[in-house]
Amino acid sequence: MMKKGEHTNIKESPLFWPANVKGNVLWVLDETLIPQRLHYIKVHNLRESVNVIRRMKTRAFGQFLVVMNTFLLEMNKVGxxxxxxxxxxxxxxxxxxAAALNNSRPTFPFPEVTSIVVNWAETALKNNLEIRPFVSKNIMGYLAGIRARRLERVCKIADVIRNGDSLLTHCNVSGELAMAASICQQQGKEIHFFATETRPYFQGAKLTCWELKRVGAKVTLIADNAVGSVMADGLVNKVIVGSDRSCANGDFANKIGTYQIAVLAEEFGIPFYVLTQPSNKVKKGSDIPIEIRKAKELLIHSGKRIVRGPVDGFYPGFDIVPHKLVTKAIAIDVN
Amino acid sequence: MMKKGEHTNIKESPLFWPANVKGNVLWVLDETLIPQRLHYIKVHNLRESVNVIRRMKTRAFGQFLVVMNTFLLEMNKVGxxxxxxxxxxxxxxxxxxAAALNNSRPTFPFPEVTSIVVNWAETALKNNLEIRPFVSKNIMGYLAGIRARRLERVCKIADVIRNGDSLLTHCNVSGELAMAASICQQQGKEIHFFATETRPYFQGAKLTCWELKRVGAKVTLIADNAVGSVMADGLVNKVIVGSDRSCANGDFANKIGTYQIAVLAEEFGIPFYVLTQPSNKVKKGSDIPIEIRKAKELLIHSGKRIVRGPVDGFYPGFDIVPHKLVTKAIAIDVN
Known part of the structure; x- marks a missing residue:
């Protein structure tokens, strides 16, 4: 493990902390515009927050941040x-x-997050404290703690990576992998990444390649269908992916495609690491509801229809990786 | 097996016979324009033929047809x-x-095909026959034989498909699957297809969905990364893919992504069928040279750059499926 302070000059990726409240505005990084533009959406109210989540302007950890910050925004407005x-x-x-946020999208565990804030409000009420400052301070302290623990996880990732590693990653893990790559560089480790495109949104092509390149890491893009081939050719020796939701038994949900990468990694005896936020709220993977997104997200690309005629597309947004396929979970504790 | 004549009213897919010589022009279906347009490229000479192959205007069986018909074109011009x-x-x-065609692309077995024509020419010379009419008649007879055997294979595919099947396919098998689906419909079989998108050219999305829909078959498009998920959910009970090149031991090469589908099919005990053209020219899969295509084919889509900056892409055009993953080869004999 790195010594404290050794990574203080790590350049932060914009994807590491993509949503932040300043006064009455919640600034949300529009991840759909990357790599073309680095643009932040101004969110002024709950309705706009829900809209940002539904339109997938931010994902995974970004969604969590939007949820927490939306409460902060609401508090600030009252203030x-x-x-x-x-x-x-x-x-x-x-x-x-909380209710509006819970109903925005099915797969992300919104109720687990929003219930924390509701509990704080109820605690304040029970103890005759003014709700607004109590909840606001709690949210800010809570987020500061998470920020510190995520920075710790970045160091844990860097520890897992060895000199000479060729790592496959899927979708995007919100800044942490790029920041870990930056640490590895300072440690003199020569490493290489394969990033899957991650259809249909191309998060791997657009976000992961972009942020890895920003820190000067070597990254090669492959199509989602080339994973088996690069593994068979011995070009990958570790897999590191993120998770959108973890279960008590170690199963987790992540972007569609993660599951088949895990199966292939096992086939080739390649260690499979997952960044998790442990939770006991859901027992096992099959209890996680999988969001089925609209077919048009597959059928239309860059505003142009790929397929003509009444062809259906099936686009489950996530899949479940059973814990038996996980070599090691690199965990963060959000509670 | 169907009785002879039972499938005479099967509507032929344009992808079944995508290249044909008429007089001094070789008409080649531009598969890159489908599903937007059904357009045939006019090829007048060898240079244009090689260009059509290099630019992947046609693939797999279409390439074979272009090769054979290029000789016919050259003969007709002399005539x-x-x-x-x-x-x-x-x-x-x-x-x-033959030499120019052999050097057009590495993975397709051009020398195996062109050597047939060269042999005919040498046979004619040895027997004091005029080369031009001898070779032309041989090519035409040979292609007619292949056409008949491919129609037979269409029936074999239809035989493999059972009422209630949900079949996964990858890339495109040049008309045969759609025509088999058409036979199945006439036999009253209720079937469903999943077609993978097949990045980066989207042949599954553009060609397979298009031609299956043309014959009225039910087809659902999925991203290449959703294969594991639909298999885990029990939504697929058979896989049928094509092959670009077969080996003596039963290994075969096909569009990148086929290999990982085969691994996943085995993981789930799903029968895996491949349409082959048996050949003893290559002993085993590892002897097949894999064409590495230009990275820009991954990085640019619809003329728009997906990834910014100096990101490398790795795009092996094909991968190898070892014979142990094949449940049954549905074979055609081209010799």
């Missing part, structure tokens, strides 16, 4: 209102915010 | 010349044509 809102109405407002 | 070409010069011309 600037001329009349203080009565406590009971404030709790109602927090619960309304 | 219309005012002076008959001396026999020795004619043989030289056939060999020059």
């Amino acid at each position: 600037t209102a001329q009349c203080a809102i009565p406590t009971a109405r404030m709790l109602k407002r927090v619960k309304k915010t | 219309t010349a005012q002076c008959a070409i001396p026999t020795a010069r004619m043989l030289k011309r056939v060999k020059k044509t």
Whole structure:
């Protein structure tokens, strides 16, 4: 493990912390514009937050940040209102915010996150504390803690990577892999990445290649269908992927395609690492609801229809990797 | 097996016979324009033929047809010349044509095909026959035989398909699967197809979905990375793919992605069928040279760059499936 402070000059990837509240505006990195543009969407209210989530402007950890920051935004807006809102109405407002966020998309565990904030509001009420400052301070402290623990996980990832490694990754792990690559460079490790394209959104091609290149790492893009081939040719010796949701038994959900990479890694005896946020809320993978996205997301690319006629597309947004295929979970504790 | 004549009203897919000589013009279906347009490229000479192959305007069986028909085109051009070409010069011309075609792309077994024509020319010379009509008649007879045997294979495919089947296919098998689906419909079999997109050219999305829909078959498009997921969910009970090159031991080469589908099919105990053209020219899969295509074919889509900056892409055009992963080869004999 690295010594403390040794990685203080690591350049932060914009994807590491893609949403932040300043005053009455929540700034959300529009990940769909990367690598063409580095642009932040200004979110002013709950409705706009839900919209940003539904349109997948941000994903995974970014979604978590948007959820937490949306409560902060709502608190800040009340703070600037001329009349203080009565406590009971404030709790109602927090619960309304939670409900709207919970209903935005099925796979991400929104209720697990929003219930934390609702509990804080209820705790404040029980203890005769003003809800707004109590919840706001809790959110800010909570996020600061997560930030520190994610930086720790970046170091854990760098520890797993050895000199000479060729690592395959899928989709995008929100800045952490690029920052770990940056640490590895400072440690003098020669490493190489294969990034899958990750159809249909091309997060691997657009985000992972972009942020790995930003830190000067070597990265080669492959189509999702070339994973078996590069493994068979001995071009990959480790797999590191993220997770959108973890189960008590070690199963996890991640971007569609992760599962087949895990099966192929096992076939070739390649160690398979996953970045997780341990949770006991869901027992096993089959309990996770899989979001089926609209077929048009497969059928249309860059505004142009790939397939003509009434062809159906089936686009499960995620798949489940059973724990038996995981060599090691590189964990973060969000609680 | 179907009785003879039972499938005479099968609608032929344009992909089944995508290249044909009429007089001094070789008409080649531009598969890159499908499904937007059904357009045939006019090829007038050897240079244009090689160009059509290099630019992947046609693939697999289409390439074979282009090769054979290029000789026919060259013969026809000579036939219309005012002076008959001396026999020795004619043989030289056939060999020059063969050499140019052999050097057009590495993975497809061009020498295996062109050597057949060169042998005919040499046989004619040995037997004091005029090369031009001898070779032309042989090519036409040979192609007619292949056409009949491919129609037979279409029936064999239909035989393998059972009522209620849900079949996964990858890339495109040049009309045969669609025509088999058409037979199945007439036999009253209720079947369904999953077609993989097949990055980076989207042959599955553009060709397979298009031709299956043309015959009224049910087809659902999935991303290449969703294969493991649909198999895990029990949505597929058979895999049928084509092959670009077969080996004596039963290994075969096909579009990149075929190999990992074969591994996943075995993982789930799903029967894996491959359409082959048996050949003893190559002993085993590892003897097949794999063409590495240009990275820009991954990085640019619809003329738009997906990834910014100096990111490398690795695009092996094909991969090798070892025979142990094949449940049954549905064979055609080209010799």
